[in-house]
Amino acid sequence: MADATRVAIRVRPGSPRTEVGGTYGAALVVRVTQRAVDGKATEAALKAVASAFGVPNAAVALVTGATSRDKVVRIAGDPSLIGQRLERLTGYRPL
Secondary structure, three states, rough: OOOEEEEEEEEEOOOOEEEEEEEOOOOEEEEEEOOOOOHHHHHHHHHHHHHHHHHOHHHHEEEEOOOOOEEEEEOOHHHHHHHHHHHHHOOOOOO
């Protein structure tokens, strides 16, 4: 992926609703309704991130943290647009 941005996320499985926003340290918080069983929460988190950033599901890939609540994802797309959306969601700029 030539144009991609890495974003740290903190997944909160078992939430009442799926939503993206807020921070945990410097990580973007991703709340998902799915439980952390068999990778379902991770899969739901990747889809939620794609939706929040306005990119196709295939544009979001897990870099690290497959079995952790703390993950790093790579989001393909124009870095300036991704950065603007991240800033709106968290108030932080991407690394």
